[in-house]
Amino acid sequence: MADCILQMRDITKVFGGIVRALENVSIEVRRGEVHALVGENGAGKSTLMKILSGAYKQDSGDIIIDGQEAVFHNTRDATHGGIGIVFQELNLVPTLTAVENAFLGRLEINKFGKIEWKKLRDKFLQFMRSIDFEINPDIPVSELSIADKQMVEIAKALLLKSKILIMDEPTATLTSEEIKKLFVIIRDLKKSGVTIIYISHKLEEVFQICDRVTVLRDGHYISTQEVSQTNKAKLIEQMVGRSVDVEFPPRASCAGNTVLEIDGLFTPGFLRDISFTLRRGEILGIAGLVGSGRTEIARAVFGADKIEKGSFKINGNTVRIASTMDAKRLSIGLLPEDRKDEGLAVDYSIAKNITVTNLKKISNGFWLNRKKESSESEKLVKQLSIKTPSINQKLSSLSGGNQQKVVLAKWLFNEADILILDEPTRGIDVGAKYEIYLLMNELVKQGKAIIMISSELPEIFALSDRIVVMYEGQLRACLDNAQDLKPEDIMRYAVG
Ligand SMILES: Nc1ncnc2c1ncn2[C@@H]1O[C@H](COP(=O)(O)OP(=O)(O)OP(=O)(O)O)[C@@H](O)[C@H]1O
Ligand SMILES: [Mg+2]
Known part of the structure; x- marks a missing residue:
């Protein structure tokens, strides 16, 4: 032995x-x-x-x-x-x-x-x-x-x-x-x-x-x-506990008009001259090595980082995004990369964590509608198969991956028109990943637009309509027909 x-x-x-x-x-x-x-x-x-x-x-x-x-x-x-x-x-x-x-x-x-x-x-x-x-x-x-x-x-x-x-x-x-x-x-x-x-x-x-x-x-x-x-x-x-044969759900493109236009974006000392568009019903993948500027784009669009130069248009109108308040008002949501710092209140219940970004949806006038808070959170907990005995459990009692799912649920509940997801499936198991992909597909079908940052190339290929590749703070390529691309096509741009 x-x-x-x-x-x-x-x-x-x-x-x-x-x-x-x-x-x-x-x-x-x-x-x-x-x-x-x-x-x-x-x-x-x-x-x-x-x-x-x-x-x-x-x-x-x-x-x-x-x-x-x-x-x-x-x-x-x-x-x-x-x-x-x-x-x-x-x-x-x-x-x-x-x-x-x-x-x-x-x-x-x-x-x-x-x-x-x-x-x-x-x-x-x-x-x-x-x-x-x-x-x-x-x-x-x-x-x-x-x-x-x-x-x-x-x-x-x-x-x-x-x-x-x-x-x-x-x-x-x-x-x-x-x-x-x-x-x-x-x-x-x-x-x-x-x-x-x-x-x-x-x-x-x-x-x-x-x-x-x-x-x-x-x-x-x-x-x-x-x-x-x-x-x-x-x-x-x-x-x-059962055989699983597909990792990614099939996906049909449903991209429509341009919702977001970013033109000549610079941030102090990092992003240089970033321009791209995002269409309604589209998933736009952002690929690139960690540190290439992917998260910085997300933060700039969400108003979380200072911008030096550049303009944003939403539905054709020039808008100002100088703070996260501006972004939220314009119905932009961000699932941040660092969940622990920015995403969660671990001493609060799952239900509170999920609904906090969109209290309007669960209140009638002045009062919170507790029933609705419960039913809406229950729905997401079920959809994302969050493992917990009840939605009233404190977040700190969930496993690591299930906490991740709650942050995601929170941004899905937020119902932003433009949703930026920074590494949405990090720490999440295979079965639940599939559910998340299905939800993303469902959201774009409803006319939302998603920017997805991911280090998992297979995920980027399978979900995106188009892929933006970043390298050292610059946008190196914007590639169509993401589903036909291979890792080499991306790496060529991602390593400069
Ligand atoms: N402190 C706690 N109080 C109550 N329940 C807990 C606590 N810690 C873990 N649990 C529960 O125990 C179960 C196992 O959790 P554990 O963290 O070991 O899972 P895991 O396999 O590490 O999952 P993950 O891949 O998500 O990290 C889960 O149902 C979780 O909610
Ligand atoms: Mg764990």
């Missing part, structure tokens, strides 16, 4: 007496392997790993590490026991710098009672260099890009030198370049004997980097197999 470093046996976890997040789940992880953990949103992946890392206590079941029963009362215990975790919801303190975050909770003082910041800073920078990443160590992490934040979270765990390292969706917000680098790091760690548990909704990654894969479904253990003995279709079938 192969050398087993970790066994989790018959783990059960019930939240609030009703949500059975895990039911008698057992897994075995071999020493030095990269072990993938997959399953739909809400399957129990993060909960299982939070138990292993001491963040939650299981109701029953045992954890055995190197043949010894391990009991962790908190994350500190688990850290001492050699367990490191990169949390799915980045766990950084926004007002602190990358260095401060990296060493938070384990600062050492020297014999004069002082923290040696310079030493820590050097250590951090040296470490970042060794893994070929560059991050400004002196500004609050809230000012870093979301990809950089993710790297700080990863670095924080790596600096601990754990024997078992858990990565819960580490690549969700990384660029393809950074993902390549991360995979180099994972291979190096593996060579040095570290065991890795890897959670991802990007099944390609499982086949690229993992040795074995365990599938969870609805809080139950389904299977563990060698990655080389399975394939994507089989995994999806085990994840959703």
